[in-house]
Amino acid sequence: MENVFDYEDIQLIPNKCIVDSRAECDTSVTLGKHTFKLPVVPANMQTIIDETIALKLAEEGYFYIMHRFQPETRMDFIRSMKNKNLISSISVGVKEEEFDFVDALKQETLVPDYITIDIAHGHSNSVIRMIQYIKEQLPDTFLIAGNVGTPEAVRELEHAGADATKVGIGPGKVCITKIKTGFGTGGWQLAALRWCAKAATKPIIADGGIRTHGDIAKSVRFGASMVMIGSLFAGHEESPGETVERDGKKYKEYFGSASEFQKGEKKNVEGKKMFVDYKGPLSDTLNEMEQDLQSSISYSGGSTLEAIRTVDYVMVKNSIFNGDKVY
Ligand SMILES: NC(=O)C1=CN([C@@H]2O[C@H](COP(=O)(O)OP(=O)(O)OC[C@H]3O[C@@H](n4cnc5c(N)ncnc54)[C@H](OP(=O)(O)O)[C@@H]3O)[C@@H](O)[C@H]2O)C=CC1
Numbered sequence: 001m002e003n004v005f006d007y008e009d010i011q012l013i014p015n016k017c018i019v020d021s022r023a024e025c026d027t028s029v030t031l032g033k034h035t036f037k038l039p040v041v042p043a044n045m046q047t048i049i050d051e052t053i054a055l056k057l058a059e060e061g062y063f064y065i066m067h068r069f070q071p072e073t074r075m076d077f078i079r080s081m082k083n084k085n086l087i088s089s090i091s092v093g094v095k096e097e098e099f100d101f102v103d104a105l106k107q108e109t110l111v112p113d114y115i116t117i118d119i120a121h122g123h124s125n126s127v128i129r130m131i132q133y134i135k136e137q138l139p140d141t142f143l144i145a146g147n148v149g150t151p152e153a154v155r156e157l158e159h160a161g162a163d164a165t166k167v168g169i170g171p172g173k174v175c176i177t178k179i180k181t182g183f184g185t186g187g188w189q190l191a192a193l194r195w196c197a198k199a200a201t202k203p204i205i206a207d208g209g210i211r212t213h214g215d216i217a218k219s220v221r222f223g224a225s226m227v228m229i230g231s232l233f234a235g236h237e238e239s240p241g242e243t244v245e246r247d248g249k250k251y252k253e254y255f256g257s258a259s260e261f262q263k264g265e266k267k268n269v270e271g272k273k274m275f276v277d278y279k280g281p282l283s284d285t286l287n288e289m290e291q292d293l294q295s296s297i298s299y300s301g302g303s304t305l306e307a308i309r310t311v312d313y314v315m316v317k318n319s320i321f322n323g324d325k326v327y
Pocket residue numbers: 093094095118119120121126147168169170171172175177208256257258268270
């Protein structure tokens with residue numbers, strides 16, 4: 001593959017501004033039947049989202065995807081979100097019991113607005129079978145399937161019935177797939193996104209590797225409808241990971257969904273645990289992301305996210321950070 005690059009190798013080129021204030025720029029995005037404030041979704045991981053955060057995000061008009069690591073709570077969760085007239089968005093795996101779960105949802109006529117099939121290697125028959133089953137049993141659910149890293153995979157999952165695909169194998173901050181298997185999109189996630197987006201006929205969620213707010217605009221430029229983010233959301237007061245204090249400084253725990261800490265055993269471990277700096281309330285980050293993205297839109301010469309999709313860009317030799325790591 002030619003022209004392989006990642007987020008820090010790219011700068012977007014500004015166009016003449018058409019707004020008088022960044023506040024005029026609209027960062028909203030539509031996915032399925034709903035419109036959300038930002039093209040950003042916190043990762044469906046146990047140290048990133050819990051029911052309290054999901055409720056807050058839904059109430060405030062942000063997209064969310066609940067993780068699948070407490071499967072027994074999912075029915076009640078969907079019910080409670082529906083009772084509050086809020087969107088319901090959950091994750092599933094592909095093992096046998098997940099087919100029973102889909103049956104139970106159908107039986108209870110409890111149709112989640114969004115279901116995400118959350119599997120490491122999404123280009124597989126097990127995921128295709130699950131897509132087909134969910135689409136048969138719960139046709140009104142908006143179905144996101146992943147994760148994948150090639151155009152062939154995007155085409156196959158779309159063909160099986162996925163309404164959106166999630167792209168990113170191994171670029172995550174707590175990912176060790178790239179090291180343990182030698183495979184993935186780690187180090188060239190942005191180029192992989194572009195490659196996949198050329199094949200896609202439905203929305204793509206770019207997943208993993210976002211390290212700065214500018215990377216959100218770059219993802220939109222290279223074909224993402226939405227961006228999934230873990231590490232940048234791990235350090236908040238509300239984040240479910242444990243808070244620890246060392247030498248008077250606070251940190252939050254962040255671990256991979258395929259880590260020993262998540263699995264409770266050392267089998268097929270492809271994730272690690274780390275501690276990220278504590279950074280206060282989640283609402284501050286969401287507000288800052290919105291302001292930064294409004295600014296991105298203004299630089300693109302438009303007033304909506306669409307304007308970013310067509311801006312020119314350059315590849316920057318030796319990274320945009322010029323040796324200064326800012327994150
Ligand atoms: N985005 C990414 O780069 C990655 C994300 N993850 C995250 O980790 C969590 C666990 O993922 P996952 O292990 O898929 O989920 P599960 O542990 O639920 O495994 C799902 C099924 O897929 C099988 N499976 C898993 N990996 C492979 C593979 N490489 N080839 C063939 N079959 C496979 C498993 O069998 P068996 O275990 O017996 O092989 C199991 O039957 C998810 O939340 C996922 O998103 C994990 C790694 C990479």
